[in-house]
Amino acid sequence: MSSYYDIDAILTDSQKVPCTFELTVPALGYVEGNAGQDIKQGTKVELPLWLGSMLAISQPAGSSPLVTLDLPSALSPRVINALKADPRTIDLRALAPHFYSLGSLMLELFEEDELVDVMTDTFKKRAAEIADQAHNPRGALGEGADFLRGLDENERQLFRASHDSAKAVKTWMTDVKKK
């Protein structure tokens, strides 16, 4: 499980999600850029995930929640359809540097069965490609460069792990030859 100091978990929590305010809050205008003003009911603001989810879940005094949460643009239907079409060509890093972590956190808040399927499939397809690239010594420089640049943080760790273990075996083989 992720620890309190896990930098990836912290960075995932700080990604912005679109929120809509359900109430007028006095003097909170600075979150949308006009300090000193009230924030009006129905205003859409991009808030970090940790703040947005807290506000959306908490229900002060039994009333309706303060804000409602929407799916971030990285998980919009447009992206999901593109992922369904071909997971390998999407630049996940441009969408969200911690795409899968963000996705799984959003899935805890939203019930989206289709999203689970699409993300699982995407991860599997891209993992196979990552493994091939990690074992191909020219992959990181040649034709695979674009794909590798589009990996999210999770996939980068996977690439590194798989590359390191392949390298360790190769190093051992050359060491045996030297003896």
Add this chain to the structure above:
Amino acid sequence: MALPLPRGLTPPEVAFICEMELVTVIPRQRLDALELLGGPTPALRPPHRNNIPLWLALLLKRQRRANIVPPPWLQPAALSAILEFETKHAKDVFSPPPKLPPSADGSNMTSPPFLPSSTADAPPDALPYHWLELGEMLLNAAPDDFEEPDQVRRLMRDLREVRMAKLRAGVDVLDAGGGVKMNGVGGMEVAEGRAFIGGVIDGLRKIGASREQSRREGEADGGANGYGRTADYDDDEMDV
């Protein structure tokens, strides 16, 4: 965090463990039995063959005091048969490990690594657990004991490529709770594939965590009726 080493054994560690495998040597000089912690080694009397641990065999070979007899499965004919089995007959499973020899009373309690799998009388049609490490070490330390070392080397490389590709392709069938059949995968291959396969399973579990949780809750509800197990199956069918 304390140790920068990844989980599992590193390739040099796997190779170290492999060095206790018994191999057959033809001694060139006499050597009396050595009293070792693991038991005495057989006394070597040329030209009688004897089985000794790989590390000792490599040492004697380096000192030109013995010749190593390559195990039968490391012959070109045997390797190409296994390669053909891997590529033509079984496209998604690995060639099986050597069968355990039947014992007289049917209660065979010995299995590798306590069963020699790389001596001159090993079965020629199966790759033992340490095939990759042992083959590499023998090819490098004793290429002159092979009839065609280059061909063996080429076949070993082909076999390794084919099997690593299968191991990587295994992630396609993985699921958050699923598994890949890895019977017959060697020690070095496990060391090489561990980081990747473990990472994929971790990632899939993270993505499927919310579904898993709702499934658990459903199961708990079903458990109230006294049938937690069937509720589980029903949910699985719903997924399909």
